[in-house]
Amino acid sequence: MLSGNKSSNVVINDKSFNTETEPPQLLKQERENVPFTVRDITHYLNGSVEQTEILEYAMQRVERDPLFNNDAFYDLTKDEIRELCFKRVANLAKYLLDSRKDGTDFRRYFDAVSVADPAAVTRLGVYTGLFMNSIEGSGTPEQIKFWYSLGANEYKRFYGCFGMTELGHGSNVAGMETEAVFDSETDEFIINTPNLAATKWWIGGAAHSATHCVCFARMIIKGKDYGMKSFVVPLRDVDSFNLLPGIAIGDIGKKMGRDGVDNGWIQFTKVRIPRQFLLMRYTKVDRSGNVTEPPLNQLAYGALVSARVNIAVESFNTARRFITIAIRYAAIRRQFASVPGQPETKILDYPLHQRRLLPRLALTYAMNAVSMELRDNYDRINNSLLNVNQNDKAALKKAVNDTKEIFALSAGVKAFTTWATADIIDECRQACGGHGYSGYNGFGQGYADWAVQCTWDGDNNVLVLSMGRALIQAACDAKRSKPVGEPFEYLSRHGQLKSSKLGSRKIDSPEVIVEAWEAAAANALISSSEIYEEELAKVKGNVAQAMEAASQQRFESARIHTRLYHVTAFFNRIKNSSSSGIKPVLTDLAILFGLWAIEKDAALFLTSGFLSAQDIKNITKLVDVYNLKIRNYAIPLTDAFNLSDYYINSPIGNYDGDVYKNYFNKVVRRNPGYDAKAPYYESVAKPFIQRSDEPKLDLSVLDE
Ligand SMILES: Cc1cc2nc3c(=O)[nH]c(=O)nc-3n(C[C@H](O)[C@H](O)[C@H](O)COP(=O)(O)OP(=O)(O)OC[C@H]3O[C@@H](n4cnc5c(N)ncnc54)[C@H](O)[C@@H]3O)c2cc1C
Helix, strand or coil, X not given: CEECCEEEEEEECCEEECCCCHXXXXXXXXXXXXXXCHHHHHHHHHCCHHHXXXXXXXXXXXXXXXXXXXXXXXXXXXXXXXXXXXXXXXXXXXXXXXXXXXXXXXXXXXXXXXXXXXXXXXXXXXXXXXXXXXXXXXXXXXXXXXXXXXXCCCCCCCCEEEECCECXXXXXHHHXXXXXXXXCCCCEEXXXXXXXXXXXXXXXXXXXXXXXXXXXXXXXXXXXXXXXXXXXXXXXXXXXXXXXXXXXXXXXXXXXXXXXXXXXXXEECCEEEEHHHECCCCCEECCCCCEECCCCHHHHHHHXXXXXXXXXXXXXXXXXXXXXXXXXXXXXXXXXXXXXXCCCCEHHHCHHHHHHHHXXXXXXXXXXXXXXXXXXXXXXHHHHHHHCCCCCHHHHHHHHHHHHHHHHHHHHHHHHHHHHHHHHHHHHHHHCHHHHHCHHHCHHHHHHXXXXXXXXXXXXXXXXXXXXXXXXXXXXXXXXXXXXXXXXXXXXXXXXXXXXXXXXXXXXXXXXXXXXXXXXXXXXXXXXXXXXXXXXXXXXXXXXXXXXXXXXXXXXXXXXXXXXXXXXXXXXXXXXXXXXXXXXXXXXXXXXXXXXXXXXXXHHHHHHCCCCHHHHHHHHHHHHHHHHHHHCCHHHHHHCCCCCHHHHCCHHHCCCCCHHHHHHHXXXXXXXXXXXXXXXXXXXXXXXXXXXXXXXXXXXXXXX
């Protein structure tokens, strides 16, 4: 109801509010009469009550640590942020060590800090993730013990970095040029950078932190090139921190985001390391230079899979922050009155705004399901890989197949979740109008920090193509009734799925949505495999050439398969949840996600024959219907993400909804000592603004 006939004044429970005072009341209202327990959804998202408690412990510890105070975060310079970041890394490392004693999963600290300060997670994560996973995943038990004995696992008198990328090569690891030549006389490898383009580039931690580098180099023994292997190369003397002989390092400098990370470049000039510094779990080299190769090269890339899985989890962690800000803001922001004489409409009540935010809320929940499932599968597969008896052929084969599958699956999930989060950050920014552009509301820094996730740990497009290759191969196998891996099981039902149609059934049920996606994906993948096989015939069986020609089909196959994986993982996670009270709202959310995704990809469902043109029209209406259902619980569904104002770090997205006061106060607090005259007033502004008129030409002298 309007108060005082002013469009911006309203009455709530017989009390008058204006634009300044109303917002917190609105968020309170949004939290009333919720038919489920928000806390139960938090447990669902985290996996269990116990996991919530562990995560909250980690989050609270970080939030209460004065070093992690983020009030000034958006105003820091590159050099300030670098220094602060390393201080935070030191504390975070201590938390990780504590977690070993109290049994907490250390990744919960990363989950917490990745929201508060992504650069701090990267700066330490390159070491604890990429470097340590290389040692533990590619080193022998003796080697692991050796590097532990130097302090690698205690983060003490030791700091690791990961040197794969070169100035001239990134995605094509096999094309890198750094050399490791075996000297059989001294039993050493000689690591060398043969030309400028072979300089290791972008290496996180190299500029100012790392004592050691896992360096990827071509192993050359007796003139034979064995391709890329990983070597541990000492970079600095740990006492003096001076660079060791033959090591040249420089600073990569200013980046688009994550300036807290000291990325550097490294050149090796004939640096000698003992033969045993080659990580030898898979490829082994003996004293005489004899080489034993592993059954599958991907086995050595375990560190990369683990990083991709963590990035998928981070995609959810980051997306939930920005969708929370945008939805809270939309629930209090009013613009225009849809009905004359009524208060202005909250922007969350505009159907178009709902379409922009609510399916993305559903997508964020889908990313939670998919990343958690991927993480669980990775943990299981990695454990069996590390413990497999190398003499047990059947077990080894299974471990190899599982690794291949998770290698492909993690590639697609990493790519599509990071892209989704980049889209969510920017759409949420725009959904907050001008205030979304303020540095204090977090979107600018958030996007700049996030964007690199689409590029590092495997460029997204390259990853998607590699997944597409595996999918086309699986589709070819399925066509010939050969067995396919578990994630591609639906392909073996392609004959039956080909004829399945919606018919008179309702589309808004979990089973039907999954069937629709399976039918569309099977149809798209089988048809992609046919195009690939046509190309293969044209190039007389040259697989690489045919795969290249079918790039678009590979991309689309991976995109559609990953979408299906999101849909099934989301419904499965709901089904497996022990909390029945939350199932109705989560099922509505998953249905919204599934239908919205169908609507965006309507052509797929028309081509597969599962849906008719009329069905697609009905789905568009249904998306609006489900948006309205979810709109009622949009605030509780974002509250369930359980991010305190510290992690939100955006005054327009605080829990209390007191948007205008919080935002105004932040702007004033962060810009103290305001002077109406700029510091450059005398030198720049005054001469410009106060300039006297230019002397006019006296044309009268020209008159006769
Ligand atoms: C901030 C930052 C930190 C980093 N930290 C590290 C680190 O610590 N250690 C490390 O080793 N590396 C690191 N990297 C490097 C990163 O992993 C690479 O940049 C990434 O793998 C992409 O490789 P590239 O830069 O060579 O791109 P390129 O491979 O040259 O890609 C350029 C473009 O070409 C496209 N493209 C490439 N190949 C194909 C193809 N076959 N078909 C179609 N399109 C293709 C790509 O999609 C991309 O758009 C970091 C990078 C950044 C930006």
